[in-house]
Amino acid sequence: DIVMTQSPDSLAVSLGERATINCKSSQSVFYDSNKMNYLAWYQQKPGQPPKLLIYWASTRESGVPDRFSGSGSGTDFTLTITSLQAEDVAVYYCQQFYDMSHSFGQGTKVELK
Amino acid sequence: EVQLVESGGDLVQPGGSLRLSCAASGFIFKDYWMNWVRQAPGKGLEWVANIKKDGSDKYYVHSVNGRFTISRDTARNSLYLQMNSLRAEDTAVYYCARGARNSQYVYFDYWGQGTPVTVSS
Numbered sequence: 001d002i003v004m005t006q007s008p009d010s011l012a013v014s015l016g017e018r019a020t021i022n023c024k025s026s027q028s029v030f031y032d033s034n035k036m037n038y039l040a041w042y043q044q045k046p047g048q049p050p051k052l053l054i055y056w057a058s059t060r061e062s063g064v065p066d067r068f069s070g071s072g073s074g075t076d077f078t079l080t081i082t083s084l085q086a087e088d089v090a091v092y093y094c095q096q097f098y099d100m101s102h103s104f105g106q107g108t109k110v111e112l113k
Numbered sequence: 114e115v116q117l118v119e120s121g122g123d124l125v126q127p128g129g130s131l132r133l134s135c136a137a138s139g140f141i142f143k144d145y146w147m148n149w150v151r152q153a154p155g156k157g158l159e160w161v162a163n164i165k166k167d168g169s170d171k172y173y174v175h176s177v178n179g180r181f182t183i184s185r186d187t188a189r190n191s192l193y194l195q196m197n198s199l200r201a202e203d204t205a206v207y208y209c210a211r212g213a214r215n216s217q218y219v220y221f222d223y224w225g226q227g228t229p230v231t232v233s234s
Contacts, residue, residue, distance in 0.1 A: 001175075040220035042158075049208055049224035050150075050158065061222070093158055097218050100172050102148075102160035 006105035012113040019081040023094035038098035115139040122228030135192040135209030146212035151205035
């Protein structure tokens with residue numbers, strides 16, 4: 001099974017500043033036949049279910065603000081929030097859907113500084 | 114509007130059984146793979162199981178294989194998770210989640226609010 005590791009476990013960012021979350025997979029999640037990275041990002045606020053933000057590593061889900069962006073390929077990925085808003089305080093998870101384990105990272109908690 | 118509503122969570126003793134349900138609406142249920150994902154208290158997300166749109170294929174995380182059974186009823190637009198031989202480590206909120214495309218290798222675009230399961234004596 002593919003193991004997903006996020007860093008850092010938590011970070012504190014000032015309003016309007018950039019937040020960067022990293023995600024590393026134990027093996028490549030790039031599928032050569034369609035040239036896609038099988039990687040998604042979710043946001044989870046307290047007491048709520050996860051919400052899909054990004055899929056195929058860099059495609060923003062409909063309705064997600066453009067301050068959220070995803071990048072990376074193969075085994076190394078990044079979620080960037082370019083100008084943090086108060087409503088972005090949450091835990092963020094990466095997930096691979098390259099194999100059947102559909103494994104998630106351990107989560108990164110984003111707080112306000 | 115897509116809606117997924119879970120039910121059936123409860124307090125159960127170790128070794129006991131429980132059946133979770135997920136009522137789906139707002140989309141053509143038979144066209145999508147469906148999933149169960151769980152989250153232990155204060156912990157991260159763990160995919161549990163999924164089922165093909167016609168119910169012919171089912172997959173499980175290693176830790177529940179042989180104890181849990183996923184199923185679906187197209188006529189009722191419902192997804193189920195039968196959980197047997199429950200253990201303390203099965204304690205979690207269980208979410209129903211829709212696979213976004215016609216594939217088992219897919220991200221999850223809609224999630225229910227979850228139903229809590231507590232395994233304790």
